[in-house]
Amino acid sequence: MELLAQIPLTVLSSSTLLFVLGVILGSFINVVGLRYSGxxxxxDxxxxxxxxxxxxxQKQLSWYELVPVLSFLIQQGKCRYCEQRLSLxxxxxxxxxxxxxxxxxxFYNYFDLAxxxxxxxxxxxxxxxAVIWTFAALAMLLLTIIDWRLQIIPDQINLFLAGLGVAMIYLPAVSFLENYAFIFGGPLSSLANHLLAGLIGLIFFGAIIAISNGKAMGGGDMKLAGALGLLLGYPDIILMIISAFVIGAIWGLYLIASGKSKLKAKVP
Incomplete structure (x- = not known):
């Protein structure tokens, strides 16, 4: 309570509104991700x-059964009609x-905008x-649902992320690794940086696809790496690639250890 008292009321109220809006958007993303056929x-x-x-x-649900988070809690994670467990x-x-x-x-605090x-x-x-990264994170959330269900990465999401990456070229240089690596001086620096990062993503994942004859990963992964390279820039794309392999390895080992997957099975 003491910590909450130190937070300005405007920040607390705006954060609450943003969180509620995000929960509603999350519900919509669930609908899109679960109904998309590939x-x-x-x-559509x-x-x-x-x-x-x-x-x-398959019972049609009423509006009060679709209130994000609350309906799940009130119904104790079960359908009101068949009483089957709902997915977490x-x-x-x-x-x-x-x-x-x-x-x-x-980002408001990170950039010290006040x-x-x-x-x-x-x-x-x-x-x-801040808006670009918010949209990018929402797109990645939708991509995760679709990739988990269908093991595909829609080109529409890759193009959207690439478009956000192009927009980042014209904005102030920002790196999650703090020190932004400029390739050239002057106005071409940001352009060269993001294009280089996009090429690194495409070439690295493209090489893996070529070496494994498409068994290790698919073309969608390569396109996603290129799009994220445009968005992240260099050297952040290197951190992204390393993180992707580490997280993928940990998740794959968990699935194998729990008996939910086999050694040669695809991992979303």
Whole structure:
């Protein structure tokens, strides 16, 4: 309680609103990710616009059974009709959406925008960066659901992430590794940096696909690496590649140890 008392009311209220909005977006992302068939448009409202039903008994659900997180808790994680257990994916993705929507608050403090504004500096580019990373994280959340279900990475998401990466070229240089590695001086530096990172992602994953004859990973992974390279820039793309392999290895070992997967099975 003492910690909450030290947080300004405006920050607390805006964070609460952002979290609630994120939970709602997380619920929508769940719908899109679970209804996407792997073909056609991601946001085809003839498919995602229909009424929600229980995945077990197919009973049409009422609005009060679809309130993000709360409905799951009130119903104790069960369908009101067939009483079958509901997937934990529903509340987890909704909560993840809420946490992602708090990224602007994090970046506001990370970039020290209040201080920059007092000094009369232009903070609009940094706000745009925060928005870009929020959209990128939401897109990655949707991608994770689809990849887990269908083991595919839609080109539409890769193109969206690449588009965000192109936008980052025209914004202030920001690196999660603090020291941004400029390739050239002047206006070409950011362009060269992000293009180099995109090429590193494409070439590295493309080489793995070629060496393994497509058994280790697919073309979607290569496109995603290129898109994330454009978005992250260099040297962040190197950290991303290392992290991806470490997390993938840990997850794969867990699946094998728990008997949920075999050694040569694909890991999403």
């Amino acid at each position: 073909e056609g448009r991601l946001f 409202f003839t498919i995602i616009g229909g009424r929600s039903r229980c995945s077990k008994c 994916q529903y509340p987890l993705v909704e909560i993840m959406g809420g946490l992602i929507m708090l990224l602007p608050v994090y 201080h920059k504004a007092l000094l009369g500096q232009d903070i609009a580019p940094y706000i745009i960066i």
